[in-house]
Amino acid sequence: MTSQSSPERISRASNAIFEETAFLFGGNAEFVESLYAQYLDDPNSVDPSWARYFAGLEGPTGPSSPSWAQRAQDSGAVAASPGGKASAEDVRLAAQQSVRMIQLVRAYRVLGHFAADLDPLKLSEKAPVPQLDPKFHGFKESDLDTPVFMDGVLGLQSATPREVASRLQRIYCGRIGYEFTHIHDAEQKDWLQRRIEGPEMEVHFTPAGKRAILNKLIEAEGFEKFCALRFLGTKRFGLDGGEAMMPALEQIIKRGGQLGVKDIVIGMAHRGRLNVLANLLAKPYRQIFHEFRGGSANPIGLEVSGDVKYHLGASSDRDFDGNLVHLSLTPNPSHLEAADPVVLGKARAKQTRNNDTQVRSSVLPMLLHGDAAFAGQGIVAECFAMSGIKGYRTGGTIHFVINNQIGFTTSPQFSRSSSYCTDIALMVQAPIFHVNGDDPEAVVHVARIATEFRQLFHKDVVIDMYCYRRFGHNETDEPSFTQPLMYRAIKDHPSTLELYAQKLVSESTMAQGEVQHMVDDFNKRLDDEFEASKSHVPDRADWLSSYWLGFEQAPKSYKRGETGVDKYALLDVGKTLSTIPEGFNAHKTIVRQMQNKARMFETGEGIDWATAEALAFGTLVREGTPVRLSGQDCGRGTFSQRHSVLVDQDTENRYIPLANISKDQAEFEVIDSLLSENAVLGFEYGYSTAEPRALVLWEAQFGDFANGAQVLIDQFIASGEMKWLRMSGLVMLLPHGYEGQGPEHSSARLERYLQLSAQDNWQVCNPTTPANYFHVLRRQIVRPFRKPLILMTPKSLLRHKRCVSFLSDLETGTSFHRVFRDQAECVPGATTVQLAPDDQIKRVILCSGKVYFDLMEAREKYNEPHVQMLRLEQLYPFPEGPLGQELERFPNAEIVWVQEEPRNQGAWFFVRHRIEYLMEKLGRRVRPRYIGRPEYASTAAGLMSQHTAELQYIMEEAMRFDLKIRIEDEQ
Structure with missing residues (x-):
């Protein structure tokens, strides 16, 4: 209905x-x-x-x-x-x-x-x-x-x-319903009106054009019927009932190529995906049939988990009338519409690489939707909201809705409140073309208009193709349980191919025998491919090609990498960071900060977190590496720490120091995003998969804000390489730390990222010095492979007197440390404790993050020389080697893990067995003990008084041996 x-x-x-x-x-x-x-x-x-x-x-x-x-x-x-x-x-x-x-x-x-x-x-x-x-x-x-x-x-x-x-x-x-009068722009509305009502209003195709439409329908229907016959009862999420989409997509490629499109990035769910892979992207039928038989999509020897065949992507080049158009279909999970922002990010990256940053007409994002998901999934609205924003616009997306008039078992009247599933597009005044899917000429006609509109006006446009789903949600489903009337009608309804063939025969465009001959030829081709699939072996993996040439699969063991920078390059960037242009009226607080930065570079001391970050960004763009940072209010920084964009107090003109280092530098882009996590994070992930030579970062306003993008984290960032062979160097900056701000803004849910850590899928780090932060950012670029980087970043440490580094810590020869040994005597201005010799150390505290600084103060308070502290700056991949070398120094010490997060959160459950295993390798059967908060359902206490009492208890437990240590029995 x-x-x-x-x-x-x-x-x-x-x-x-x-x-x-x-x-x-x-x-x-x-x-x-x-x-x-x-x-x-x-x-x-x-x-x-x-x-x-x-x-x-x-x-x-x-x-x-x-x-x-x-x-x-x-x-x-x-x-x-x-x-x-x-x-x-x-x-x-x-x-x-x-x-x-x-x-x-x-x-x-x-x-x-x-x-x-x-x-x-x-x-x-x-x-x-x-x-x-x-x-x-x-x-x-x-x-x-x-x-x-x-x-x-x-x-x-x-x-x-x-x-x-x-x-x-x-x-x-x-059979076409035009919806365009909601558009405010007079030029756009006038163009559509003239295009709809003018001389070309009639849907008209030449005999050759009609044969081309018929051929795509034969391929679309023939492929589905062949798979249904040869692989009976196997899920394929067929296009049956929506076959007119295929000639329409062909038209978008052809007309787009004529109008300057060089690259089309496609995103879609599973419905009809195999058909698109086979008949649009020309993925070999034998490969698809090989996958139907249970074969792998990748060559033998690649250590990947893979994915079901109707989630996979592919790429190819199509030539229409001498216009070469590259097509890429983005892999997707079963989370409907989740791939939408990924596609948009990829398109944006390709446009930037093509220097198409104004009209953005050379790369076209195209999203294929289901009707229920288009209306129901909030990420669709988020993507529309991004479409006109400077940092995210892509010159318009063509949205093609396969309107089956049902969502799994739910009819439209129960799945949306709007007249059409496409009403969400009214928010950006996109033209909407509703069209009957049983009239393939009408569908192709509106596809042509949509392509012309996008190329002319560079904004989103929607095609809403009303069709049906001939079978259930999948081919093993029984749809008449819930929609008996609909499926009674579908059972007796001729296919789009049958109807169109009859039309062409009745108007004498083709003879009945010609149509049957085309069908028979295609079936013969499928039979041959089916036989070939029995001995087919994939011989190439769809990765590390094209713009990824020169990159490698990550090695089994990591090297530090040359992340240090020449002192004079650091000072050159520092001069820009500490200079306000003449005539620019900066805020008085900014002026003081600039003066403080100038003193940092003069003395080489006191480099704070924000300055180290700016030096990492600045040296990268100076070396030719683009840097793109986005997130909510990230230009200033949630905690007023970054100020990468200065605002004139009289004119509100903007000045970006890192964009003014030198004339030949790479681009530095800092974007205050819309109030979205899901779509924006997906956009940046997509950008990073298409542009491996840029440092791409997304910053959460607070670390727990990433909860709103959990699907993107689980399905793409954590598992994309293992499922789809898609590398990404995306950096996620997640402010984390317990300062008594309550349950919503304390935890970045470190435990979730650690639970997802496996098979070397990414890096999870919790750096505690500005220098280490500098190096871990640069490490993302200098290595010949790409892995996502999850960074717990500080809040209170941004201005902590002890959380500072020397400029020499960033210079040539320095690098990232996965484990820091106790720096009690190395921190500027610290009141240190004279530590006992290694063999007299009674307790080694292992920790990660901000709690280290609390522990330093507690050790000084209790004047405890028999406690050593080791910081794990990288939690995954677990730094077994360097940690083992440090622990060997203390043969008589007990091992304690201290964290500020509750016991069921944080890193404890991740590290405890790894530490125990490491101690066994060292010949000591010592189990680590836990000191920290008890298990909580919430992430943190809501009252400052409770937070302070809990922190005091943890510090006492960690430092006072005369107190009874309350530790649960791990036996």
Whole structure:
């Protein structure tokens, strides 16, 4: 059942659309007509708003406006008086009828789509649209065949109401429903109106074009039927019922190539994916059949988990009339619409690489949706919200909705509140073309218009193809359990191929024998491919090619990498970071910060977190590596620490120091994102997969904000390489630390990332010095492979007097440390404790993150020389080697793990068995003990007093041996 089954809903939509032009309704016709007659006598006698409106109806006129009446008289639409001149009454009647005709035309433009023939199954209850009847606007039966002056509307000088209504019915109420009058931009609306109503309004194809459409339908239907026969009962999520999509996509590629598109990035769910892989991207049928048999998509020897065949991606080049277009289908999980922002990010990266940063017409993102997911998944709205924002726009996306009129077992009236599943696109004033999927020519026609609109106006456009799902949600499902009437109709409904073949035969475009011959030839081809699949062995992996050439698979053991930078390069960047341009009126606090930075570079001491980060970014762009940082308020930084964008206090002009290091530097892009985590993180992940030579970072405003993007983290970032051979160097910056700010802004949920850690899928780090942060960022680029980097970043440590580094810690020869030994005597300004010799150390505290600084202060408070502290700066991959070397130094010490997170959170459950295993390798059967908060359902206490008491208890437990240590028995 479609959304048109509810007359009340249609009525509500009609009223909403017409609300702003209610003055044009028939009930007000007498009033409007009298005003118009008054305007004709004297344009200055009516309100200026009415004068503008009437002027728009009649076009340019002379000073006294009698020319309209003269043109009407010349057209024969006004009867002249016996004296040969139109009387005032004639003019009034002509104005009255013309206004009514304009009302009628507008009604069709606005509401005609509600009366269009869209449902192939014709299950919809057709709600009447009275505004489409000429009589609604005041025409009488006797008026219907009387010419009315049109003045060029619809390309007509005059026409009868009956003729106009017939023409409008053909244009707006056929098998295409055009929805575009919500668009505010006059140029866009005018172009669409002319394209819809003009000479090309008729859906017309040459015999060769019709044969091409037929051929794609044969391929689409033939492939599905072949798979159903050869692999009976196997899930394939077939396109059956929506085959007209295939010639439409072919048209988008062809017309796009003619209009300058060089690359199309495609995203879609599982419905019809195998068909798209086979018949659009030309993935070999034998490979697909090999996967149906249980074979791998990748060559033997690659240590990957793989994925089901209808989640995989592919890429290929298609040549249409000499225009080469590269196609890439992005892999996706079963989380519907989750791949949308990934596609947009990939497209943006490719556009940037092509230097297409203005109109962005060379790379086209194309998203294929299901109707229920398009209306129901919030990430769709987030992607629309990004479409016009400077940091995320891609020049417009073509959205193709495979409208099966059902979502799994849920009918539309239970799955959305809007008239159409596509109403979400109204938020960005995208044109929407509703089309009957049983009319492939109409579907291809709107695909062509959509492509032209996108290339001309660089904004989103939607094709809503009404079709059906011939089988259940998958081929083993029984859909008549829940939709018996729909599936009774589907059972008796001929396929799109059958209907179109009959049409071509009936109009003598083709003979019946020709059609059957094409079908037989294609089936023979599939039979041959099926036989070939029995011995098929994949010989290449779809990765590390094209722009990834030169990159490698990660080695089994990591090297430190050359991440240090020449001192003079650091000072060069530092000079930019500490200089305000002449004439720029910066905030007084910023001026002081700049002065402090200048002193850092003069003395080489006190390098804080934000300065080390800026040096990492600055040295990278200076060396030719682009840097892209996005996130909510990341330009200033949530904690006012970054200030990568300075704002003039008088003019609000912006100055970005890192974009002004040198003339030949790479781009530094810092973007304050929209208030979205899911779509923005997906966008940045997609960007990183298409641009491995850039450092791409996403910063959460607080670490727990990443919870809103958990699907992207689980399904793409953590597992994308193992499932789909898709490397990414994305960096996630997650502010983390317990400072008494309550449960919502304390924890970045470190435990979740550690639980997802396996098979060397990414890196999880918790650095505690600005220098180590500097090196871990640069390490992302200098290595010849890419892995995502999950970084717990600080809040209070951003300005902590002990969380500082020397400039020499960043210079050539220095690098990232996965484990830090106790630096009690190395921290500037620290009141240190003289530690006992290694063999007299009674306790080794292992920890990670901010808690180290709390422990330092506690050790000084209790003056405890027999406690050593080791920091794990990298938790995954677990630093077994360097940690083992450090632990060997303390043969008589117990091992304690201290964390500020609750026991069931943080790193404890991840590290405890690894530490125990490591101690066994060292010949000591010592089990680590836990000191920290007890298990919590929440992440942290909500009261500062409780937080302080808990922290004090942890510090006492860690340092005072005379206190009874409360540790649960691990036996």
